[in-house]
Amino acid sequence: MRTSQYILATLKETPSDAEIISHQLMLRAGMIRKLASGLYTWLPSGLKVLRNVEKIVREEMDNAGAIEMLMPVIQPADLWQESGRWEQFGPELLRITDRNNRPFALGPTHEEVITDFVRKEINSYKQLPITLYQVQTKVRDEVRPRFGVMRAREFTMKDAYSFHLSEECLTQTYQRMHQAYCNIFERLGLDYRPVLADTGSIGGSLSHEFHVLAESGEDAIAFSDASDYAANIEKAEALAPKTERAAPSKELNSFATPEAKTIAELKANHGVKPHRGVKTLIVYGAADENERRGLVALIVRGDHDLNELKAQSHDLVHSPLEMAKEQDIISAIGARPGSLGPVGLNMPVIVDHSAAVMADFVAGANKDGEHYSGINWGRDVTDYVVADIRNVVEGDPSPCGNGSLHIKRGVEVGHIFQLGTKYSESMNAGVLGESGKNQMMSMGCYGIGVSRIVAAAIEQNNDDYGIKWPLALAPFSLAIVPMNMHKSHRIPEIANNLYSEFKKAGIDILFDDRKERPGVMFNDMELLGVPYTLVIGERNLDNNQVELKNRRTGEKRMFSIDDAVTEICALINSQ
């Protein structure tokens, strides 16, 4: 490709609404442009990278025995009503009606469509197991699109679905997909981790997420420094402390705290260290037989955070978790949030393990502007249950028993689930088994955020000058940058010759034939992240040489013009 006949579309200035580095660089490098919130046009360079990701994903899916197909974006509502997700999915499901007023959804995922397809086409156990996949545009009307293509309303996803006669068979395919995903992220050159994940409302028994490690990641993941244990922080178990609770050594004592409504203010105004106090959070309890929801108190140590997923999975707590409204708290307790504590609470109390081993601790007195010190479980609070309801923190012991936990941020680029029979049962998808009886199929589903990978890869591969693409992802492998071509007779000839020879050799090459100053060209090629740049200038031509620059290492190497094509092709193809 010649830049003069291309849309390079690089920007000197950073568009003001781009927050994270990958979004900024995708705009500046001319990869994407915003059409509306969460909707992006892919320019030629961006599309080439997207296609490179797709190619690797397809190859590894095919290797793992999956078969590619393609389903519609527009899906009839009745399928979603059948699975129960027409109501359940909420406003994220973008709904439309056709000219006959028939309701449809723009597909955020394809469990319904694939299950419908398979129940019609697959009739016998002999046709199982089977894994089908597609690479396709998904639509989710996100509450808050952000970070460019990282969380967009329309995005490219590879989604795969497997069908089985037994759970054992499902587990085998699940392992195979797990391995295929590892292969994909290895080949993409990404620093990634498979982590245990919550199955969420999609249900099922086992689930892993694949995270690309990056500071800008929206998820926190916890992993052991002494084993391969890794889990989304939502899922990571906080082990009960091994230490026994100390015996009470102080009396219960109230003190005035008119200005202290938060843990931080207690520390600043009264010298209470956060780990010597507890936080009391009031949420709604599980509905009783009359559909009434009472209040429940959740208690965690002052320096810990509540884990909402753990809390809402507790029998006493309403799911989904909802923090109590201030008015409800005041009418039940007689105090505002900020002065709450476990002593004398007239509601069920769930105490986190770490808070339950505290002695002589501080908490609100359930009276505005007053706290207690010297609180002790058993003596001052008798009726409570203990559970794991907090997020793990750096340094906690690993739930696997080996080592301690570290916490890093990650971008979720893949998610695999064992669905079991959730969809096959609601949509009646069975096959005839060996015995001649109808049998429900077990399902697995496996997603990769293809467009999100492009952004995640940039988060991991950039510097002050722009993107540093790994060769497998780069929009071009090699750029030819001639110095002042229009002033020379031999440079255009040599550059054009090299360009056509590299093209003939199958190298994806960008020839910068613009009448621009060298600095402009260097900057654009570095911004775009082309892994190798071949510089052709009078200076080196006098020695019959050209110079190759490596974008990632900065290394420069000279080649004689006669050997350049052969040697550089060998260099590129060896990677």
Place this chain on the structure above:
RNA sequence: CGGCGAUUAGCGCAGUUUGGUAGCGCACUUGGUUUGGGUCCAAGGGGUCGCAGGUUCAAAUCCUGCAUCGCCGACCA
């Protein structure tokens, strides 16, 4: 959906407080100049100042409503 902020040329922004009919840098076009890391000079094209209504002799500027975009939060198979 709640809180905050923004909306002026393709991009980045000034002008709004104090109303007088729009400007800067980049990009773009033309000519010259320069040439191994975002040259310099000159000339030029491009904006119903987000939309609607109001106040006024006069509105980018003041008032009201709406829309869009972003940030934080809540939410997120």
